[in-house]
Amino acid sequence: MFYEFTGKTVKEAVEKACGELGVDEALLDVEVVEESKSGFLGLVGQRDARIKVKKRDLLKEIMEVSDQPSEPEREPLPGPCWECGSEETSAAPQEAGVAETEESPAAQEAPPELEQARKILVEILAKMTIEAEVRPKMDNGAVYLEIIGDGSGLLIGKEGHTLNALQYLVSKIVNKDAPAHGKTEIIIDTENYRLRKIERLREKALKMSRRARKTLKPVWLEPMPPDERRIVHMVLASDREVYTKSHGEGAMRRIVVYPRRMPNKRRGR
Amino acid sequence: MKELIEYIAKALVDSPDEVVVMEVEGEITSVIELKVAKSDLGKVIGKQGRTARAMRTILSAASTKLNKRAVLEILE
Numbered sequence: 147m148f149y150e151f152t153g154k155t156v157k158e159a160v161e162k163a164c165g166e167l168g169v170d171e172a173l174l175d176v177e178v179v180e181e182s183k184s185g186f187l188g189l190v191g192q193r194d195a196r197i198k199v200k201k202r203d204l205l206k207e208i209m210e211v212s213d214q215p216s217e218p219e220r221e222p223l224p225g226p227c228w229e230c231g232s233e234e235t236s237a238a239p240q241e242a243g244v245a246e247t248e249e250s251p252a253a254q255e256a257p258p259e260l261e262q263a264r265k266i267l268v269e270i271l272a273k274m275t276i277e278a279e280v281r282p283k284m285d286n287g288a289v290y291l292e293i294i295g296d297g298s299g300l301l302i303g304k305e306g307h308t309l310n311a312l313q314y315l316v317s318k319i320v321n322k323d324a325p326a327h328g329k330t331e332i333i334i335d336t337e338n339y340r341l342r343k344i345e346r347l348r349e350k351a352l353k354m355s356r357r358a359r360k361t362l363k364p365v366w367l368e369p370m371p372p373d374e375r376r377i378v379h380m381v382l383a384s385d386r387e388v389y390t391k392s393h394g395e396g397a398m399r400r401i402v403v404y405p406r407r408m409p410n411k412r413r414g415r
Numbered sequence: 416m417k418e419l420i421e422y423i424a425k426a427l428v429d430s431p432d433e434v435v436v437m438e439v440e441g442e443i444t445s446v447i448e449l450k451v452a453k454s455d456l457g458k459v460i461g462k463q464g465r466t467a468r469a470m471r472t473i474l475s476a477a478s479t480k481l482n483k484r485a486v487l488e489i490l491e
Contacts, residue, residue: 270422270423273477308473311470315427319423
């Protein structure tokens with residue numbers, strides 16, 4: 147379902163969209179229909195920017211799939227040694243399999259970015275003297291590259307830093323000349339790290355929601371990158387007792403979980 | 416390690432011909448010096464140094480594997 151918005155600039159239109167739909171920018175798929183034109187002296191030929199937006203739901207689908215077999219309270223996930231890449235990755239891989247087969251039909255034809263991104267990653271890994279295989283596929287319009295390595299966790303790094311660095315650089319190279327809204331999303335994964343991360347974030351989000359409801363005070367989460375914030379927003383979007391907002395700029399941007407029922411006001415928003 | 420940084424830097428910048436990478440190898444720690452065209456400096460550093468940080472992260476992962484350490488210096 148697409149909604150259309152206009153504004154003096156694309157940014158303004160996006161802000162309007164977020165305001166009216168009541169969701170964070172991270173949760174929207176934005177497509178620029180028309181860039182704004184300032185016109186002559188800002189008088190003649192001025193035209194507003196037009197955008198089309200759609201609420202994103204790709205991660206929600208993954209989450210619904212991983213929802214079914216587990217209650218949120220339970221499922222402690224593959225132990226504390228995610229970093230060391232153990233073989234016992236219990237339920238997660240099978241769920242990943244389900245998500246793969248059910249979600250791909252829309253994204254059949256592979257764009258040139260897929261092969262380009264794969265090549266770059268293979269090249270970087272080779273130069274890091276890491277022997278690994280890269281399996282590319284399209285996932286909901288995003289390029290998804292899975293690294294099949296020795297499972298040492300070296301490629302994940304502390305808190306996923308190395309994996310994120312690889313993903314960031316490959317995406318930067320692939321999207322070098324792409325316009326601001328025409329960028330291809332690149333996801334690099336290994337040993338199912340991303341899916342396990344989603345699970346962990348989901349649990350954290352639920353925990354913070356419980357805390358907000360109990361204390362009736364806003365709960366601040368630590369700064370997170372956009373994709374992680376998006377997951378938290380999505381998990382709590384269906385929670386009727388809290389709402390979420392992002393505060394801060396850039397790398398310091400963080401989510402605040404607000405209880406809908408505040409101590410003095412009868413209903414907050 | 417030199418090739419790693421050279422490859423990434425060349426892919427990021429607009430003038431790959433002007434990318435120069437030097438490696439000063441030490442017993443444990445080696446220093447890798449990266450020089451790019453002035454107009455490309457921002458490309459290898461990135462917003463808030465994010466690109467530079469990503470390169471350093473990958474560099475340390477790669478050298479950890481060889482039980483070594485590497486430092487990336489971007490020369491102006």
